[in-house]
Amino acid sequence: MATVSANSATVAHAAEHDHHEPQSFWRTYIFSEDHKTIAKQYLISGIIWSIIGISLSVMFRLQLGFPNMKLDFLRPILGSWINETGKLDPDFYLALVTMHGTIMVFFVLTAGLSGTFSNFLIPLQVGARDMASGFLNMLSYWFFFLASMIMLGSLFIETGPASGGWVIYPPLSALPQAHKGSELGMTLWLISMALFIVSQLLGGINYITTVINLRTRGMSFSKLPLTIWAFFLTAVLGLISFPVLLSAALLLIFDRSFGTSFYLSEIYIKGEALPNVGGSPILFQHLFWFLGHPEVYIVLLPALGMTSEIIATNSRKPIFGYRAMIASMMGIAFLAFIVWAHHMFVTGMNPFLGSIFMFLTLIIAVPSAVKAFNYITTLWRGNIRFTPAMLFSIGLVSFFISGGLTGLILGNSALDIQLHDTYFVVAHFHLVMGAASAFGLLAGVYHWFPKMFGRMMNEKLGYVHFWLTFIGIYLVFFPMHYVGIAGFPRRYYAFTSYDFTKNIFADMNAFISLAAIFTFTAQWVFIYNFVHSLIKGRKATQNPWKSNTLEWTTPINPGHGNWPGEIPAVYRWPYDYSKPGAKDDFIPQNVPYSQTPESNLPHENELIGLEKEIEAQNLNDQFKQPH
């Protein structure tokens, strides 16, 4: 009965759809509620932000690599931040470091990565018409946009942007008189981040709700592609950790502007005692890192999820250990919340507490290693196709391993005391979360570009881009470990004033800077490829990678509602590649077992009986609901 009435509703709705007015330019491209358009908005914003963010890093690398260099040529961009002698202003150096971190972590690798691909892939891969709430989704992007504009604006004010590091530790950030970068720039940082958190929250509840409520018939959680599992867990992490940053930021705003003492106690500044008593700067660090640590997994998990998908597709093999992959992602997501204090081994925490956090931190190596081995065993004896996306995914696994190994070193509190706040830490997290996630993002763009824009990206340029970037990143960050072990602290403007740094590693620092400029330059190959393919790329076919997931069953340029007719039902997991007996080396998720008797395993034959029931259970199609 239910099915019959639902079907008549479809017919009615289909008729109604013919009468939908074409939407105006503003509703189609600007304030769009379509998840695909919002995803593209996030992608373009993310690309623009990454150009800005990486440029900032090149600027401070010039200072670090070539401390005596005349930087007058940057004056058209930086104005009086280049002083009369042609040197970078030391205050602005700190601002550059801070904004590079903030932009890359939040605006590129959180919004640009998860915003793009969660939005794009969740409805397409679970088989939904759109996100649960298109309106909140649109709001999410525009809150992000507003946050972006404020953060961007803060780069251009007279006192400069925030410069207390992306972690904005008080008391430096809480006292506007402490530093130029703690004045208006810091206020704008906090406002921008508060808006950013709202955006994340709106996005996150939408992602979670869509995955729970809008999976198509047959798409049980045990048939979800690993991408969706990753996006789902990422959204849960964000949902729980970002509000804590919101609280921390609000308390900091009160300390800065209204005279409270949540983070301040017994401080002298410029020879004058402040009246604040009772607060604790360590408290801020606890609150910050309760977000800050899950944040690195918010950045990394989506990249790992997409890598799972791309590696399985291009190895033409089922992912090795599907359930182990899910379990390890859950393990990582859970552990993410109970390891935050490993960022605080040297900030005056009880050493006993330190050893507990050390223990918990090192446990993360287990699920991480499970993932790394599963990627490698998926590749093992696979029928590998080296598409650019595949190369970037393999590159991700490489960075994940080489960066992860140093994580074991830093996770030990005894070793961390030696290496804390040196370039060793910088090298570690840039490899394991920065470069790895960026490779996930790039792999995702290369892989899903045909679905996003209906055209293929140029493969040759993709290969060039991959090799230049892959080599470049190792050239930047591998030597940086040595600089760190030698004791060079991070965030220092120059190393020319200390005996132990004056005469050593100047050449190494210059080399790193050259490698950074090289890597940055290589990214223009990608930008060119992206723009050129957007306009003149080869037209894509419906399923160019011969992939199993549902997004490739949509038309080449999916319209409103993604599938023109019924949403396909799902009968199998997404990794039936090279199944013995099958005529093709892939069987999409929407192919029922009854059509593939030649390749079914015994237990799969038993599932044929369920197919009728699955097909009948078509009760959450958004087009059949009143809207």
Add this chain to the structure above:
Amino acid sequence: MAATVTHDTLTTDSDQVFDKKTWMGGVEPMKVSYGKLMMWFFLISDTFTFSALLVTYGLIRYSYPAWDPAVFGEVFKFSNLYWPSPEHVYNSVPFLHGVNLPLIFVGIMTFILIFSSVTMVLAVEAGHRMDQADVEKYMLWTILGGIAFLGSQAWEWSHFIHGTETGTTINELVNGQTIQRTIFGANLVENQYGPPAFADLFFFITGFHGTHVFSGVVLNVLIFYRAATGLYARRGHYEMVEKVGLYWHFVDLVWVFVFTFFYLV
């Protein structure tokens, strides 16, 4: 858009009734619409916002000693050396000037807020019955309860800000000299009742909660208006009342914690 379809249940070998298809996709597995699910997830998120603030409270609170008669004297007096006992700070009731009524007023406030949760439940229940008049009636009571709570909080704040008649004399070190000064009431910088941090936390956390109550009242007014104009009757369900109700109960629940921390321990 709740899927209002009953599912066939499959009986498994162990005679346990279990709907195999609940999580198979194509349905809303928890039989909850997306909007209500989103409200739940928002509330989980907001729980963490408040938890962070209450953790802050706990950490700062326990960095100060409590009042100990053996150390600080038999008679309790306000001092910034130790955390004050709440029954000495919150002991006033409007129109009963000079009468020592510890925690009576905040008790009344709490009662009002919890009572408004009861009327909210009744409004939701009336919505299930599609009884527009009852929804309107109980929503109105809920709104009144919310406004009464906010009004009481305004009085409580203003009393806290103005302080006692005698004030508290504190010793201050100014330019190397100890100076005695009497302060009245509390603000974000100084506090006659105890350490300034006590007032900072009181204003911030009750203020943050009050902001939540205020947004709750605004939402309630909106829902009342839409119910009164018959929008939900035309729509065929009063689910919006339920969603806002969830938020309202959450705000009440948070108050129970805030109340416990500030007034009871």
